[in-house]
Amino acid sequence: MKKILFILMLLPFFSCNDWLDVESEKSVTYLNYFKSEQDLEKVLISMFNNEKGIFAPYHVNAFGWAGLPCDNAGDYEGYRKLEPAEFFNKMGMEGWSGHYSAMYLADMLEENQFRFENISDERAKYWLAQANFVKALMYFDLVQNWGEVPLAPGTESTEAEGKSTVDVILKEAIRCAEVALILPTHDKLMDANGNVITSKQYASLGTVHTLLANIYAWMGGLYGDMEYWKKAEEHASLVIDGKVGFYDLEKTISLLIANTLGANRTSDETIFAIEINETDENRFWRKQFEERYPGLVLVDYPYSEMNPQEIESNYRKPWISVRSVLNLYPDRKDERRDEYWYRLGEVSYWEDSDWDDDGNVIDSVEVISKYAFLNKWRDPIRTVNPSFIDEDGEAQLLAMEGNRVVWRLADLILLRAECRARLGEASAVSDLNRIRNRAGLEDYDGRTDSESLRKEIFLERERELFGEGQRYYDVVRNGYFREELSSVHAALTDNDIRDGALYLPVSRNSFIKNPLMKQNIYWSWRQQ
Numbered sequence: 001m002k003k004i005l006f007i008l009m010l011l012p013f014f015s016c017n018d019w020l021d022v023e024s025e026k027s028v029t030y031l032n033y034f035k036s037e038q039d040l041e042k043v044l045i046s047m048f049n050n051e052k053g054i055f056a057p058y059h060v061n062a063f064g065w066a067g068l069p070c071d072n073a074g075d076y077e078g079y080r081k082l083e084p085a086e087f088f089n090k091m092g093m094e095g096w097s098g099h100y101s102a103m104y105l106a107d108m109l110e111e112n113q114f115r116f117e118n119i120s121d122e123r124a125k126y127w128l129a130q131a132n133f134v135k136a137l138m139y140f141d142l143v144q145n146w147g148e149v150p151l152a153p154g155t156e157s158t159e160a161e162g163k164s165t166v167d168v169i170l171k172e173a174i175r176c177a178e179v180a181l182i183l184p185t186h187d188k189l190m191d192a193n194g195n196v197i198t199s200k201q202y203a204s205l206g207t208v209h210t211l212l213a214n215i216y217a218w219m220g221g222l223y224g225d226m227e228y229w230k231k232a233e234e235h236a237s238l239v240i241d242g243k244v245g246f247y248d249l250e251k252t253i254s255l256l257i258a259n260t261l262g263a264n265r266t267s268d269e270t271i272f273a274i275e276i277n278e279t280d281e282n283r284f285w286r287k288q289f290e291e292r293y294p295g296l297v298l299v300d301y302p303y304s305e306m307n308p309q310e311i312e313s314n315y316r317k318p319w320i321s322v323r324s325v326l327n328l329y330p331d332r333k334d335e336r337r338d339e340y341w342y343r344l345g346e347v348s349y350w351e352d353s354d355w356d357d358d359g360n361v362i363d364s365v366e367v368i369s370k371y372a373f374l375n376k377w378r379d380p381i382r383t384v385n386p387s388f389i390d391e392d393g394e395a396q397l398l399a400m401e402g403n404r405v406v407w408r409l410a411d412l413i414l415l416r417a418e419c420r421a422r423l424g425e426a427s428a429v430s431d432l433n434r435i436r437n438r439a440g441l442e443d444y445d446g447r448t449d450s451e452s453l454r455k456e457i458f459l460e461r462e463r464e465l466f467g468e469g470q471r472y473y474d475v476v477r478n479g480y481f482r483e484e485l486s487s488v489h490a491a492l493t494d495n496d497i498r499d500g501a502l503y504l505p506v507s508r509n510s511f512i513k514n515p516l517m518k519q520n521i522y523w524s525w526r527q528q
Contacts, residue, residue, distance in 0.1 A: 040116070067472025103135050
């Protein structure tokens with residue numbers, strides 16, 4: 001059990017194993033806390049740590065694998081085929097403890113605001129708004145991944161909580177997000193010491209409206225109600241049109257890679273990002289590669305593997321073919337072909353082709369690799385630990401530089417395009433063209449009926465946001481799972497969908513001490 005006293009002592013490093021493991025404590029433990037803004041910011045930073053574990057994990061989650069448009073996921077192909085062994089045994093079921101830990105801390109702030117001292121009402125509301133944004137974000141992510149989940153019970157409750165409907169959870173997410181609408185634009189954010197905040201992990205007015213746009217778009221996809229698409233479009237427009245802070249696309253794809261996704265970490269295109277830097281990471285004893293984005297599992301040659309021939313024979317490794325990439329980016333003018341992919345269709349190696357009678361190689365041929373090599377993240381971080389440097393001096397690849405960008409402006413522009421296509425608005429094409437033009441493409445000249453345009457916007461999101469983690473949710477929101485995912489998904493019945501086939505199973509830890517918890521029906525009879 002982790003009690004409040006220990007929570008306060010361990011900030012900003014607190015993360016409990018299960019939300020039901022958090023036990024209330026008498027208020028006397030609070031008497032020496034909440035005496036300054038710094039105390040409130042420490043709680044928020046602990047919530048940031050939860051965000052990091054959820055949105056920037058070391059390993060790709062199930063839906064990251066399921067949505068990654070590669071030819072084969074290697075050892076993790078089972079996630080794409082809904083194989084129970086993957087979800088229940090191989091890596092263990094993914095749990096929601098980080099979500100509820102973050103919401104517990106948000107509730108702790110709200111329930112104890114009467115204890116705040118030496119903090120103005122304006123600044124108290126500011127920190128509570130930050131906490132409510134995190135809470136709204138947690139609820140939204142829970143719904144996208146699990147569907148029905150429990151409402152956070154508050155810090156004083158020790159009662160078991162059963163699941164609430166998706167509708168109830170999303171309404172609570174909207175309520176929390178609307179509390180956060182008092183936040184200033186990102187250029188006016190200040191920390192507890194009065195310093196200007198540059199981190200895009202702190203919520204701003206633009207971040208909150210982006211979250212609301214995503215929530216309403218998800219509701220539009222779930223319920224087919226045009227009112228939700230209208231609201232999603234309205235919230236997205238406030239951000240895109242510069243009414244809630246300044247955001248802008250990077251001028252070129254190469255600048256996008258360097259500034260938004262790469263080591264520079266400074267970009268007007270970034271709306272919300274998880275901070276990943278050497279200050280927070282102790283990588284000296286790490287040797288596993290950090291898969292902060294799903295696409296990073298396709299990073300190999302020339303970063304982690306210097307010989308492409310070795311990749312050809314590694315059947316355990318995820319891969320995508322040159323042909324698949326060309327099908328994804330069919331226009332030769334698309335600059336993302338060259339910028340997102342390393343020498344697409346040109347990488348070669350020498351293969352032995354003839355030997356003398358003694359077995360010595362006397363001839364070889366140049367072979368063009370059939371594989372495509374992702375180059376969207378280009379700044380490698382290698383170990384400095386001599387134990388992980390091989391005899392040839394090759395240091396273990398640990399990560400690729402850059403923050404974990406959750407939302408960027410190109411994403412939101414294409415989401416608005418989808419909303420406008422759903423609403424039958426011609427301006428959807430303008431949004432689509434803005435992203436196409438940045439990639440060096442001419443204006444879209446295809447069919448503009450709602451369904452055709454929506455599918456083209458989906459494909460553009462697939463091209464623009466390749467490997468960044470949105471695709472599975474785009475597929476589900478649009479109802480394309482039977483055509484865009486695996487053959488197993490294609491065979492799902494409408495009853496399977498209602499029973500939760502597109503959601504994660506509830507983890508075993510969530511059943512501990514909670515007799516009211518129920519497994520998603522689709523997974524209940526598959527559990528081993």
